[in-house]
Amino acid sequence: MAYGASATAHDAHEHIPTGWRRWLYSTNHKDIGTMYMVLAMIGGVVGGAMSWFIRLELAVPGIQYIDDFQFYNVLVTAHGLIMVFFVVMPALIGGFGNWIVPLMIGAPDMAFPRMNNISFWLLAAALILLVTAALIGGGPGTGWTVYPPLSNAEYHPGPAVDFAILSLHLAGASSLLGAINFITTILNMRAPGMTLHRMPLFVWSILVTAFLLLLAMPVLAGALTMLLTDRNFGTSFFDAAGGGDPILWQHLFWFFGHPEVYIMILPGFGVISQVVSTFSRKPVFGYLGMAYAMVSIGVIGFIVWAHHMYTVGLDVDTRAYFVAATLVIAVPTGIKIFSWIATMWGGSIRFDTPMLWAMGFIALFVVGGVTGLVLANAGVNTAVHDTYYVVAHFHYVLSLGAVFSIFTAFYYWIGKMTGRQYPETLGRIHFWLTFVSVNLLFFPMHFLGLQGMPRRIPDYADAYAGWNLVSSFGALLTALATVLFFYIVYRTFTAGEKVAANPWGEGATTLEWTVESPAPFHTHEEIPAMGRRQPAE
Amino acid sequence: MANARRRNGLIAGALFVVAGGMVGMAFAAVPLYQLFCQVTGYGGTPRIGVSEKPVAAGDRTITVRFDANVNSTLPWKFRPAQKEMTVRLGETVLAHFVARNVSAEPIVGTATFNVTPFKAGPYFSKVECFCFTEQSLDPGQEVAMPVSFYVDPEIHADPGTREIRTITLSYTFFRAVGDPGGTGKGAAGTDQNLLSTDKGSTRLAIAVGSIGNRIGKR
Numbered sequence: 128m129a130y131g132a133s134a135t136a137h138d139a140h141e142h143i144p145t146g147w148r149r150w151l152y153s154t155n156h157k158d159i160g161t162m163y164m165v166l167a168m169i170g171g172v173v174g175g176a177m178s179w180f181i182r183l184e185l186a187v188p189g190i191q192y193i194d195d196f197q198f199y200n201v202l203v204t205a206h207g208l209i210m211v212f213f214v215v216m217p218a219l220i221g222g223f224g225n226w227i228v229p230l231m232i233g234a235p236d237m238a239f240p241r242m243n244n245i246s247f248w249l250l251a252a253a254l255i256l257l258v259t260a261a262l263i264g265g266g267p268g269t270g271w272t273v274y275p276p277l278s279n280a281e282y283h284p285g286p287a288v289d290f291a292i293l294s295l296h297l298a299g300a301s302s303l304l305g306a307i308n309f310i311t312t313i314l315n316m317r318a319p320g321m322t323l324h325r326m327p328l329f330v331w332s333i334l335v336t337a338f339l340l341l342l343a344m345p346v347l348a349g350a351l352t353m354l355l356t357d358r359n360f361g362t363s364f365f366d367a368a369g370g371g372d373p374i375l376w377q378h379l380f381w382f383f384g385h386p387e388v389y390i391m392i393l394p395g396f397g398v399i400s401q402v403v404s405t406f407s408r409k410p411v412f413g414y415l416g417m418a419y420a421m422v423s424i425g426v427i428g429f430i431v432w433a434h435h436m437y438t439v440g441l442d443v444d445t446r447a448y449f450v451a452a453t454l455v456i457a458v459p460t461g462i463k464i465f466s467w468i469a470t471m472w473g474g475s476i477r478f479d480t481p482m483l484w485a486m487g488f489i490a491l492f493v494v495g496g497v498t499g500l501v502l503a504n505a506g507v508n509t510a511v512h513d514t515y516y517v518v519a520h521f522h523y524v525l526s527l528g529a530v531f532s533i534f535t536a537f538y539y540w541i542g543k544m545t546g547r548q549y550p551e552t553l554g555r556i557h558f559w560l561t562f563v564s565v566n567l568l569f570f571p572m573h574f575l576g577l578q579g580m581p582r583r584i585p586d587y588a589d590a591y592a593g594w595n596l597v598s599s600f601g602a603l604l605t606a607l608a609t610v611l612f613f614y615i616v617y618r619t620f621t622a623g624e625k626v627a628a629n630p631w632g633e634g635a636t637t638l639e640w641t642v643e644s645p646a647p648f649h650t651h652e653e654i655p656a657m658g659r660r661q662p663a664e
Numbered sequence: 665m666a667n668a669r670r671r672n673g674l675i676a677g678a679l680f681v682v683a684g685g686m687v688g689m690a691f692a693a694v695p696l697y698q699l700f701c702q703v704t705g706y707g708g709t710p711r712i713g714v715s716e717k718p719v720a721a722g723d724r725t726i727t728v729r730f731d732a733n734v735n736s737t738l739p740w741k742f743r744p745a746q747k748e749m750t751v752r753l754g755e756t757v758l759a760h761f762v763a764r765n766v767s768a769e770p771i772v773g774t775a776t777f778n779v780t781p782f783k784a785g786p787y788f789s790k791v792e793c794f795c796f797t798e799q800s801l802d803p804g805q806e807v808a809m810p811v812s813f814y815v816d817p818e819i820h821a822d823p824g825t826r827e828i829r830t831i832t833l834s835y836t837f838f839r840a841v842g843d844p845g846g847t848g849k850g851a852a853g854t855d856q857n858l859l860s861t862d863k864g865s866t867r868l869a870i871a872v873g874s875i876g877n878r879i880g881k882r
Contacts, residue, residue: 238672281737307679311672345683349690361841364694367776368735368838375697379690442706442782 143648151248154240156225157646159247161544163221166251167533170213172609173258177206179606182568186599188589199585200268201287205261207271208291211391212298213254215525218533219394220340221247221305224333227540228309230639230646231327233318233655238311246305253297260290267291270583272380273354275365275373280358289358292351299344299351306340309333318638318655324418327637328411331418332397335425336390342429343386350379374439381432389428391525392492393421395532396463399485401637402539403467406482407474408634413466420459420466427456437505438512446505453503460496464489479631480554484535487562488528495523498573513583516576522569534561534612542630546645547623553615561608568601710779710788710813710833712796724753726815731834732761738839739767740801745808753817756791761809761835765801772840774798777833784831787819798840 144152153159181202184193193199225243229236237243260267264285269278278288313334317326326334353364354376363369365376404411411417434453437446467489476482498520502508511517534557542548571594580591587595629640642650701709728751730744745760765771775795779788794809801807813833819825 239676303683307676307683310679311675314675315668315671341679341683342686345686346690349687349693353691353694363841366841367836368774369841370774370776372697375694378697379693440782 152244153247154236154244155648156229156236156240156243157544157648159243160222160224160226162247163217163225163250164223166247166254167214167218167222168613170209170217170254174206174209174214175606175609177202177209179602181206182599182602184585185587185595187596188587188592190586193585196585197265197268200270200583201261201266203583204267204270204291205257208257208295209254210525211271211387212295213250213257215391215529215533216302217250219391219398219529219536220302220309220333220336221250223329223398223533223536223540224305224309224336224394226544227639228330228333229312229316230543230642230650231330231637232313232316232321233638233651234312234316235649235651235654237308238316239308242304242308246301246308249297249301249304253294253301256290256294256297260287260294263287263290272377272384273351274380275354275357275376278354278358279366283358289355292355292358295351296348299348302340303344306337306344309337310341313337318651320656324415326418327397328400328414328417328421329394329397329637332393332395332400332421335421336393339386339390339393339425339428343383343390346379347383347387350376350383353379374436377436377439378432381435382429384435385432386425386428388521388525389424391529392532393424395488395529395535396421398532398536398539399467399488402481402485402535403470403489405539405631405634405636406477406479406485407471408477408632409470409474410636411466412469412472413462416462417466420462423459424456427452427459431456434503434505434508437508450503450505454500457496457500464493464496477634479538480549480551480558481535481539483555483558484531484538487558488531488535491523491527491531491566495520495525495528498523511576513581514576515572515580515582518582519569519572519576522572527565527569531561534558539631540639541619542623542626543639543644543646545619545623546625547619548626548630549615549619549623553611553618557608557611557615560604560611564601564604564608566601568598568605571595571598571601706782706785709785710777710790711786712790712793724817724820725750726753726819726828727751727830728759728813728815729830729832730759730761731832733834733836735836735838738771738773738837740765740771740773740837742835742837751815753815753820756812756814758810758812759833761794761811762806763799763801763809763837764806765803768803770800770802772798772800772842773837774840775835775837777835780832780834781825781828783825784815784819784828787816787822787825788831788833789814789816795835799837 143149150158150162153162180192181199184191184199193202225237228234264287265283267273267278267283267287267290269283269288269291273288273291276282313326313330353362356362357364357366357371363371365371365373367373400411400417431449431453433441433445433449437449441449467485498516502511502517502520538549538554575591575594575598578591580587626644628643629635630644631640638651638655639646641655700706727748729748730746732742732744734740734742741762741764743762745762749757749759751757763773774797777793777795779785791812791814793811793813795811799807799809811833815831819828
């Protein structure tokens with residue numbers, strides 16, 4: 128790579144900006160990554176608080192705390208949007224992606240450091256807009272899917288939905304700029320000798336994710352613009368009275384929305400691959416298969432969107448196609464699951480905290496994947512459409528999948544980021560507490576859904592009382608686990624042991640473990656040569 | 665360095681073009697989606713105005729039921745003049761709906777339509793219909809709104825639709841978007857047509873159907 132010669136031109140400017148300038152003006156991938164993670168933590172607390180409030184209301188039948196049902200809808204909407212756009216994406220892509228990708232490919236920074244800065248601050252502005260939306264004009268009670276006609280001016284006359292649309296526009300622009308930055312960095316700035324087929328799987332996962340963002344986000348932006356003009360400027364893209372069709376919104380939204388769920392989980396796949404390999408002290412099983420499984424999940428992800436719309440009146444042949452295409456996704460996903468297990472097989476496994484989280488991820492993601500296969504069938508889906516079964520499914524793949532992978536990455540890389548190791552015992556307690564509590568929280572939702580309890584309703588029939596109470600106890604325990612997590616962050620910063628460049632030993636072969644801990648402000652200014660470290664995994 | 669910069673710029677430029685293209689595709693989806701429905705009869709969209717094609721009337725018959733709905737913001741009464749008709753396949757027949765403005769102001773309405781089962785859409789052809797244009801009713805005015813249509817005999821040759829014995833033709837009347845006091849969207853008095861790209865494309869599709877006469881206004 129020609130980039131090698133350039134690094135010395137940057138010379139040894141060990142000048143590190145200080146104070147607010149360091150953060151507001153930051154062009155450093157590590158600082159920007161850190162800011163993304165702080166944003167994700169703030170988003171996680173806000174979004175989490177909303178979900179705990181929802182579970183508080185749902186703990187027993189009847190109306191306890193939320194007698195304004197629009198407010199309940201706003202809680203559900205804001206919880207969903209915040210968790211998607213302001214927790215999972217900034218943590219995995221903006222946070223760990225920014226921090227780790229340049230380190231892993233031997234690049235001194237991202238390709239466009241200033242664009243990186245604007246990506247972050249656009250997202251921060253988007254979060255402020257979204258919270259503003261929830262506080263004005265009755266709030267957006269549309270669900271994260273913002274379906275018209277509910278989101279039309281007729282049913283949401285205030286400015287709340289407009290604010291939410293603008294927030295999503297900004298978040299989309301942020302992701303789009305970030306995606307372009309990642310693709311350019313990964314394609315152009317790899318260390319000499321690191322071919323695409325020798326890149327660590329985490330880098331592969333970010334590359335595929337960035338392409339999904341690049342293709343999906345503009346479609347959301349287009350659809351949101353149509354909705355905005357429908358609401359404010361008299362167009363009727365989605366208004367039947369003017370010749371439009373609300374179903375068109377669903378097609379456009381889910382053409383974005385389905386790739387979006389892979390955008391949230393693919394970086395997690397990358398993290399799990401690194402961690403399973405490190406703690407099994409073996410290269411990952413079937414490296415190329417793993418990489419191309421992610422590519423094919425990304426490709427197939429674009430042609431299955433209507434499986435979210437089985438009940439809109441698609442004809443039977445169309446539904447048959449979307450059922451078949453959706454089921455096909457199980458094949459590359461199965462390749463990944465079995466390859467992780469095969470990596471562990473015969474390995475010299477260390478059950479440190481990151482490995483516990485990774486194994487927890489695999490177990491729980493399989494549960495979510497299996498219920499996904501159930502839901503993929505149009506016939507079954509018609510029965511459980513919009514019930515808690517769906518809620519259970521997507522929380523198993525996201526709340527227990529993507530979020531577990533965030534914690535995996537946190538415990539795996541925190542030593543590299545801060546130079547201090549997390550407290551091992553507390554980390555394990557955090558894992559087991561979370562593992563038990565989230566299962567207590569979400570598993571009963573399968574039963575509730577199969578019994579027919581509908582989503583997005585603040586009250587329910589008495590028959591559903593038992594499992595709802597169990598679920599709410601799970602939510603309470605999850606809140607305790609979250610407090611414990613923040614205590615662990617505090618302990619890591621104040622009392623964590625100093626760590627060497629590579630605290631994980633021989634299993635950790637990727638380039639980020641060759642720089643000292645904490646990773647200095649400028650890294651890889653001399654481009655590392657890959658030599659025969661082969662494969663990268 | 666300059667070389668690497670240039671390559672970074674090239675890749676980023678190409679990616680921006682891709683992103684811009686996807687925004688374009690999202691907007692292209694609007695007319696394409698409607699065209700797709702018109703051409704394939706998707707979602708029960710009937711075919712429009714293909715009366716030139718002579719269709720042999722056979723002996724077989726099919727029952728057509730009529731369904732009329734009014735959006736809650738439109739103070740009209742709207743009902744079919746006949747509940748159902750038995751029609752010979754390929755025969756062009758005329759049916760009527762009756763609409764009455766029960767408010768004290770003139771109102772412009774527009775109707776959307778489809779047929780169920782959806783798969784019958786491609787075989788259900790409307791020759792002329794009041795739904796092709798907006799309808800204006802004075803206070804208290806009642807009009808009969810005609811629709812002429814035929815059912816393509818091919819419907820019983822296609823194994824996917826062979827079993828259909830009943831087709832329901834459904835209309836829903838809405839207050840027209842440009843009508844003052846309508847759904848509250850847009851500022852009254854602005855030129856809706858300039859902004860209403862979507863409606864424009866619908867009109868285009870209807871113009872292709874070569875029917876533009878206002879039937880309801882006497």
